[in-house]
Amino acid sequence: MRTTERGFTLYYYDAGGIDKIVYFFTENRGIIAGVAKGAKKSKNRFGGNLEPLNEVEIILYEKENSELPIIERVNIISNNFSLFNNLDSFNYLLTIADILIKLTPHNIAQGNLYRLLKAIIEGLKDGMEGEKVFSYFLIWFLRMEGMLPEFEVCSVCGKYRGEFEEFYISSDGSKVFCNNCKTGDSILIPSSFFVFEKLTKTLSPQQCANIEFKNQGEIKKFLIKLLHIYNGEEIKSLKAVQNL
Numbered sequence: 001m002r003t004t005e006r007g008f009t010l011y012y013y014d015a016g017g018i019d020k021i022v023y024f025f026t027e028n029r030g031i032i033a034g035v036a037k038g039a040k041k042s043k044n045r046f047g048g049n050l051e052p053l054n055e056v057e058i059i060l061y062e063k064e065n066s067e068l069p070i071i072e073r074v075n076i077i078s079n080n081f082s083l084f085n086n087l088d089s090f091n092y093l094l095t096i097a098d099i100l101i102k103l104t105p106h107n108i109a110q111g112n113l114y115r116l117l118k119a120i121i122e123g124l125k126d127g128m129e130g131e132k133v134f135s136y137f138l139i140w141f142l143r144m145e146g147m148l149p150e151f152e153v154c155s156v157c158g159k160y161r162g163e164f165e166e167f168y169i170s171s172d173g174s175k176v177f178c179n180n181c182k183t184g185d186s187i188l189i190p191s192s193f194f195v196f197e198k199l200t201k202t203l204s205p206q207q208c209a210n211i212e213f214k215n216q217g218e219i220k221k222f223l224i225k226l227l228h229i230y231n232g233e234e235i236k237s238l239k240a241v242q243n244l
Contacts, residue, residue: 003069005029005058006077008117010097012050014040022050022071023101024058025117030110031101034060034071049074053083053093053121080121088244089130093121096137098237099227103145116140123205131216131244136205138223139197147230149176151194156181161194173229187225190218 007026015021020039024032038044049056055078062069083090096117104110120133142148152161155175161167168177168186177186192214200208213219224238 001062002072003060003062005032005060007032007056007058007114008121009050009052009054009056009074010101011052011094012036012039020050021068022074023097024056025097025100025110025114026058027111027114028109030108030114031104031106032060032069033106034058034069036071036074046071046074048081049076051081052097053080053090054078055080055118055121080125083121083124086124086130089124089133091244092130092134092241093124095237095241096120096134099141099235102235103141103231112144113141116144120205123209126206126209128205128209129216131220132208132213133205134241135196135216135220135223136200136208138220138227139200142223142226142230145230147173147226148197149174151176151189151197154178154181166191167194169226171229173226187222190215190222192216193219193222 005026005028007024010023010025012020012022015035018038018040020036022034022036026032036046036050039046039050054076057075057077058071059073060069061072083093104113116137120137123133124130151167154177156177157180159178166179167189168182169189170177170183171185171187177183196213196219199211221242224242228234
C-alpha cells in the first residue's frame with residue numbers, strides 16, 4: 001500500500017550497505033521512520049531531499065508485517081537549507097529533533113507538537129535567536145507532556161510566590177517551595193524564568209523574538225534540568241547545546 005505524508009525530516013543514519021533509515025515528524029502520524037533504499041549511492045533518487053529540517057512530502061510503500069516502510073520519494077515543500085548558515089541554531093534544531101524522536105510515541109498524531117516545530121522553524125528563518133527558540137520549544141514541550149508544576153504557590157505552606165524573593169523546585173520536579181519551606185536538595189528557579197514562563201503561554205516564537213529576557217542562558221539550563229528530571233535519564237545531545 002502506498003501512502004503520502006507531509007512532515008519535517010528529522011534525522012537519518014546509515015542502515016548498512018547502501019541504505020539509510022530516515023525519521024520524519026509528520027502531520028498525521030507523528031514520528032515515523034522508513035528505509036531509503038540506495039540513499040548512500042553518490043547518484044541516488046533522493047539527492048539532497050533527505051537533509052534535516054526541510055518540510056517535505058513523503059511517499060511510502062508499506063508492506064503488511066514489514067517492520068519499516070520503504071521511502072519511495074521525498075519532495076521538498078519548504079526549503080530550510082538557510083538554517084545551516086547558523087551553526088548554533090542548527091545544533092539547537094538537531095537537539096530538538098533528537099528529543100522528539102526519543103521522547104514522543106511513534107506513529108501517533110501529535111498535532112500540537114507538529115505545529116510547535118513548524119512555528120519555531122519559522123521563527124528561526126525570521127531571524128529569532130537560537131537559544132530563545134530552543135527555550136521556547138522546551139517549555140512548551142514540558143507543558144504539553146504535563147511536566148510543568150504550578151509555580152505560583154508553595155506546595156508546603158500554600159503561600160504565593162510573590163511573597164518571597166526566591167522559589168525552588170524539588171529534586172524530582174513534583175513540588176515547588178518558598179524560601180522558608182525548601183529542602184536541602186531543592187533547586188533554585190531563576191527569577192527570570194517566571195516572566196518567560198508566563199509570556200510564552202500567549203506569545204508565538206516571533207512575538208517573543210523582540211523581548212529581552214534577563215539571563216536567557218539560565219532559563220535554558222533550568223529547562224534542560226527539568227527535562228532530565230522528568231525523563232529520568234540524561235539526553236546526551238543536550239550536552240552539545242547546554243553552554244552555547
